[in-house]
Amino acid sequence: MKMLVVFEKFPRIRHIGHLDLMRAMQRALRRSGLPVKFSQGFNPHLLLTFAAPLSVGMAGKREIMEVPLGSDVTEAEFLEKINAALPPELPCLSARIVDDKHPASMASLYAAAYEIAIDSEAEALRNAIPSFLAQESIIALRKTKSGEKMVDIRPMIFELKASGDNTIRCTLALSEAATCKPDLLMDALCAHAGLAARPRTIITRLQMYGKDLIPLEML
Amino acid sequence: MKEFSESKLxxxxxxxxxxxxxxxxxxxxxxxxxxxxxxxxAFCFPDSYEVGMSHLGIKILYHIINKQPWALCERVYMPWPDMADALRRENLSLFSIESRTPIRKFDILGFTLQYEMCYTNILEVLDLSDIPLHSCDRTQDDPIVMAGGPCAYNPEPLAPFIDVFQIGDGEEMMLDAIDCVRKCKAEGKSRLDTLRALAGIEGIYVPAFYEAAYHEDGTLKSFTPIDQAASPIVRKRIVKDLxxxxxxxxxxxxxxxxIQDRSVLEIMRGCTKGCRFCQAGMLYRPVRERxxxxxxxxxxxxxxxxxxxxxxxxxxxxxxxxxLTELCCELTQRYADxxxxLSLPSMRLDSVVKQSLEELQKVRKAGLTLAPEAGTQRLRDVINKGVTEDDLVRAVTDAFQSGWSTVKLYFMIGLPTETDEDLAGIGHVAKTVMNCYFTVPKGMRARGLRVTASASTFVPKPFTPFQWQPQDTLPQIREKQAKLKDILYAIKGVNFNWHDPELSMLEACFARGDRRMADVLEAAWKNGCRMDGWTEFFNYEGWTKAFADCNVDPAFYANRQRGEDELLPWDFIDAGVTRAFLWREWQRAQRAEVTPDCRKGCQGCGLQRFEGVCRK
Structure with missing residues (x-):
């Protein structure tokens, strides 16, 4: 069996990178005494997969990982043991037993919702949203490992709105086929609003989704 | 005054x-x-977080302080230079990791002194915390600044900056110290009276209560207490039952x-091998096992x-x-699932390692590090490193047979009495190790032999038999390094590492420095020196300028032969080993005479004077 787990990464530890976070989880699982599984080979490592890495600097409200287990554990027992082994900044919120054959969350991933807290120029950005969305295409410059690439991000924006005086909420494509990172969206929106520099933001990933925007953990 | 703001941070x-x-x-x-x-x-390791988080001593004392319901201990590290500059630019105070409290608000700021080249970081941390650099400028509202650790055995180069030094094992002394501060605080005692109360605790040294006078030639003339509370001799603390x-x-x-991201078991403290260059071996006596x-x-x-x-x-x-064997077996068995x-650093070549090696190998195989220290038997005898070439051959052959293929060899250059023959011997040792690998049949050994020879520059340290001896000068060190490069580059498959000679020279100045080195330290820090242990930040010009500005000759500290009767800056500390024992050991060293492990018979090092700590 494997456990599909929803956890939170608090803003205080948002600077922890993906690999460090993964190691922290592996160590927590070791501390928990849960029947975890190890890879074969010379340097065995604890088996654990994340639906999607969270960028350095981002907090996460409902992050998802899958933990293969060697023997049966109830969901309540899993949550109790793992939370006793986790620091307060990294709690597990829910756990669901799924079959070993259950498709990996990573493969079902389609989109994610973000909240972007803006330090300054929030009003200008809020006001720019309607005309920004009215564009048929939004060409943005995406930097990748292999270089820079022009992409049309308009089809990857499923939702974009002001969610408070200084916050913006958006739902963006996040899958193997197409991904728009919130940073890329912000760059484009700031350019559209005519801002010379991008204001400082703190981004929180709120939720991940599968097809038809069904919450990933419910698939 | 610097402020602190979470949102600015x-x-x-x-x-x-x-x-x-x-x-x-x-x-x-x-x-x-x-x-x-x-x-x-506030407990500070005056280096980066990654280095400081690796240190066992702080883990022990953090635990001990926090175990007291009435006390609290938080951590602070030297911010990386980009962050130090940012804090200064924004006028933000340095803060503790746990509660992000400005360091100034703590009752005590404690530094652990693990190596001399972090001293500028101490000044940087004080300055970033808005605490006056000099003990004499601090007021009732400032923390009491404490320091301990191996470098506290010659506290003098830090004397003006530190209020209270703790000399020796910290487990019990730290509790005495914080309890004393607690009582003084409750009684509303002045800073001065608090320092006096602290000075009454065994192992504690309050530098402001002593005065140093110098001869015309610059050597120490006298070192005397000037306050009733101060004792002429400060005796190190020893935890009797580890x-x-x-x-x-x-x-x-x-x-x-x-850097060290693992569980650590301190299996024993102290070492009785008596290597004559090794300060830790002298300071941490007697041997106590868990x-x-x-x-x-x-x-x-x-x-x-x-x-x-x-x-x-x-x-x-x-x-x-x-x-050791029982421990290794039991640990590997218990945690195999x-x-x-399990990893086992600090193995000597003469130990019976094979079975332990086999236990280690069951789970994971890291590189094997061995420290012959010197290239010839004569020089190994001078430094009392009682290992022979046979020991080395046996140890590495065992290791290669057990599947190791990466070996690191540590050597020192500039040891007293060293000759060209000893340098050539380093090449010989490296070659011998390689030959051992090839004598193991192909099917039995792991592939990919990697031998690294690392040569550090010898730094004479206080409380060792070499405490009177000069360090090689910079040109001498460079010449020896060049010779070694020629020797080792000629052996295919050996990597060679060496240290910055300038850094070793500064280390030597501080290791055996007196209070005048404090001026150089402060000047260097003002010249922008910090994080000196990091090659990318080491600013030698800043140091040479500091020596010149203070009119201090580094050679006086690094390269000078001290006389048998010279009063040394650290002589007021009773570190356990006596001066007479150290001098006797120096005499034996010159004759390349080995002193056996004292477990096989007391060598009269002086620890017997401490009641009930040393096994006879």
């Missing part, structure tokens, strides 16, 4: 290099309400990888509370631990 973190160094929130960090503690202690000494049941597990039972209990607690994948056995000479591996 958050902004700085967005652009800082490796911001996870500053965020805290790690597993097992102790969070207590700051205002409810009678005594608050098995009963407090040890952490959990370690803070950092998110970002520390029992197998205690260690297994501690291992269990650490494995369960940290989730670490590795346990490391720590001591100055693990091969001398009387139940949990895939926890």
């Amino acid at each position: 958050e902004i700085l973190l967005d652009t800082a290099l490796k911001p996870a160094r500053y965020t805290g929130g790690e597993m097992n960090a102790v969070i207590k309400p700051f205002d409810q503690a009678d005594v608050s202690f 098995d009963k000494a407090d040890y952490p049941d959990s370690f803070i597990v950092p998110y970002t990888e520390a 029992s197998l039972e205690t260690l297994l209990k501690q291992a269990d607690q650490l494995v369960n509370s940290t989730g670490y994948e590795e346990i490391s056995l720590s001591s100055l000479s693990s091969g001398d631990y009387s139940q 949990k895939k926890v591996s």
Whole structure:
């Protein structure tokens, strides 16, 4: 069996990178005494997969990982043991037993919702949203490992709105086929609003989704 | 006055290099309400987070202080230079990791002194915290600045900056010290009276209560107490029963990888081999072991509370631990299911290692590090490193047969009496190691032999038989390094590493410096020197200018032969080993005469004077 787990990464530890976070989880699982599984080979490592890495600097409200287990554990027992082994900044919120054959969350991933807290120029950005969305295409410059690439991000924006005086909420494509990172969206929106520099933001990933925007953990 | 603002800090973190160094929130960090503690202690390792988080001593004392319901201990590290500059630019105070409290608000700021080249960082941390650099300028509102650790055995170059030094084992002394501060605080005692009360604790040295006078030639003339509370001799503290000494049941597990990111068991303290260059071997006497039972209990607690994948056995000479094989077997068996591996640093070549090696190999195989220290038997005898070439051949052959293929060899250059023959001997040792590999049949040995020879520059240290001896000058060191390069580059498959001679020279100046070196330190820091232990930040010009500005000749400290009768700056400290023993050892060294391990017979080093600590 494997456990599909929803956890939170608090803003205080948002600077922890993906690999460090993964190691922290592996160590927590070791501390928990849960029947975890190890890879074969010379340097065995604890088996654990994340639906999607969270960028350095981002907090996460409902992050998802899958933990293969060697023997049966109830969901309540899993949550109790793992939370006793986790620091307060990294709690597990829910756990669901799924079959070993259950498709990996990573493969079902389609989109994610973000909240972007803006330090300054929030009003200008809020006001720019309607005309920004009215564009048929939004060409943005995406930097990748292999270089820079022009992409049309308009089809990857499923939702974009002001969610408070200084916050913006958006739902963006996040899958193997197409991904728009919130940073890329912000760059484009700031350019559209005519801002010379991008204001400082703190981004929180709120939720991940599968097809038809069904919450990933419910698939 | 510097302020602190959480929101301003958050902004700085967005652009800082490796911001996870500053965020805290790690597993097992102790969070207590700051205002409810009678005594608050900010513990500083004056180097980066990654280095500081690796240090065992702080883990022990952090645990001991926080175990007291009335006390609180939080951590602080030297911010990386980008962050130090950012804090200064924004006029933000340096803060503790746990509660992000400005360091100035703590009752005590404690530094651990592990190596001399972090001294500028101490000044940087004080300045970033808005605490006056000089003890004499501090007021009632400033923390009491303490320091301890191996470098505290010659505290003089830091004398003006530190209020209170703790000399010796910290477990009991730290409790005495914080309890004393607590009582003084409750009684409303002045800063001066608090320092007087602290000076009454065994092992504690308050530099402001002493005066140093110098001869015309610059040597020390006298060193005398000038306050009633100060004793002419400060005797180091010793934890008599290591098995009963407090040890952490959990370690803070950092998110970002520390240099040493594993569980550590201190299997014993002290070493009786008596290597004459080794300060730790002299300072941490006598040898005290922890029992197998205690260690297994501690291992269990650490494995369960940290989730670490590795346990490391720590001591100055693990091969001398009387139940090493039993311990290794038991640990590897117990944690095989949990895939926890075991590592064993500090193995000497003459220990019976094979079985321990085989145990280690069951789980994971790291490189093997061996320290012959010198290239010829004669020089190894001079330094009393009682290992022979046969020991080396046996150890590496065993290792190669057990599947190791990476060997690191540590040597020192510039040891007293060294000749060209000794340098050539280093090449010979490296070649011998390679030959041992090729004598193991192909099917039996692992592929990919890697031999690294590392040559550090010898730094004469206080409380060693070489404390009177000059260090090689910079040109001498460079010449020897060049010769070694020629010798080792000629051997195919050997990598060669060496150290910056300038850094070793500065280390030597501070290791045996007096109070006048404090001026040089302050001048260097004002010239922008900090993080001197990091090659990318080491600013030698800043140091040479500091020496010149202070009119101090580094050669006086580094390259001068001291006389038998010279009063040395650290002579007021009773470190256990006596001056007479050290001088006797120097005489034997010159005759290349080996002194046996004192477990085989007392060598009269002086520890017997401490009641009930030394096994006869």
